[in-house]
Amino acid sequence: MIADKIIELKQELPSGVKLVAVSKFHPVEAIIEAYMAGQRVFAESRPQELERKVKALAAYEDIKWHFIGHLQTNKLKMVLPYVSLVESVDSIHLLEAIDYWGSLNSKVTDILLECHISDEETKQGFSYKEVEALLQSSRTFSNVRIRGLMGMADFTCDENIIRRDFQRLLDINDLLYAYTGISVNLPIPEQNPEVTVSGRDRLYEISMGMSEDYPIAVEMGATMVRIGSLIFGERQY
Numbered sequence: 001m002i003a004d005k006i007i008e009l010k011q012e013l014p015s016g017v018k019l020v021a022v023s024k025f026h027p028v029e030a031i032i033e034a035y036m037a038g039q040r041v042f043a044e045s046r047p048q049e050l051e052r053k054v055k056a057l058a059a060y061e062d063i064k065w066h067f068i069g070h071l072q073t074n075k076l077k078m079v080l081p082y083v084s085l086v087e088s089v090d091s092i093h094l095l096e097a098i099d100y101w102g103s104l105n106s107k108v109t110d111i112l113l114e115c116h117i118s119d120e121e122t123k124q125g126f127s128y129k130e131v132e133a134l135l136q137s138s139r140t141f142s143n144v145r146i147r148g149l150m151g152m153a154d155f156t157c158d159e160n161i162i163r164r165d166f167q168r169l170l171d172i173n174d175l176l177y178a179y180t181g182i183s184v185n186l187p188i189p190e191q192n193p194e195v196t197v198s199g200r201d202r203l204y205e206i207s208m209g210m211s212e213d214y215p216i217a218v219e220m221g222a223t224m225v226r227i228g229s230l231i232f233g234e235r236q237y
C-alpha cells in the first residue's frame with residue numbers, strides 16, 4: 001500500500017532528510033493516496049506529464065513539485081511556473097535558459113546542479129571540473145538560486161561503487177562550500193546536525209539515493225532522497 005510505505009519511510013528517515021516521492025508514470029490517484037498519508041513533495045520527469053498532473057491536482061495547494069528529468073530549453077514554460085525545485089540542471093546552457101526565462105517572467109528558480117557521478121557513459125550532468133569552472137567564472141544568474149546537488153549512482157548491487165559515486169557528490173559539495181560567499185548565487189549551506197559524515201557539518205542540498213540505494217545515501221549525508229518504485233510499485237511505461 002502506498003500510504004503504508006510513506007508512513008514507514010517517514011519513520012525511517014532522519015528528520016533532516018526530505019522525502020521526495022517520484023510519481024512519474026503513476027496516476028493521479030496514486031499521488032492522492034500518498035498525499036493523504038502526509039506526503040507533500042512529488043517529483044516528475046517529463047514536462048507534459050508534470051503539467052497535466054499539476055492541473056489535475058490544483059486543489060491540493062500545498063503539494064510541492066520537483067522536476068527531475070532532462071529538461072529541454074523549449075519546454076521551460078511547461079515546467080518552471082509549477083515547480084519549487086528543478087533538481088536536474090545538467091548544463092550551463094540550461095542554467096542560462098532558466099535564468100533568462102526567469103528574467104522574462106519575474107521568477108527566481110531554485111535549482112540543483114545534476115552531477116555526473118557514476119561511471120555510466122549515458123548519464124548527463126556536470127563533472128567536478130565543470131562545477132569548478134562555473135564557480136571560478138564568477139558568473140551571476142540573478143534568476144536562479146543554486147541550492148545544491150543531485151546525482152545518481154551506478155545501477156549496481158556493488159555497495160563500494162555506490163559509495164564511491166555518492167562520495168563524488170560530497171566532494172562537489174565541498175567545492176561549493178569553498179566558494180560560498182565568493183561565487184554564483186550560492187546561499188549559505190544549511191547546518192544539518194543529523195549528518196555524521198566526518199568533517200562535514202554543513203551541506204548544500206544533497207539529493208542522492210533512490211529506491212535501491214537510499215539507505216546508503218542517507219548514511220553518507222543525503223538531505224533529500226528521491227524514491228519512486230518503493231512507494232508506488234513498478235512503473236507502467
Ligand SMILES: *Cc1c(COP(=O)(O)O)cnc(C)c1O
Pocket residue numbers: 022024045068069152210211212226227228229230
Ligand atoms: C525515476 C527516478 C527516481 C526514482 O527511481 P526509483 O528507483 O523508482 O526510486 C529518482 N531519481 C531520478 C532522477 C529518476 O529519474
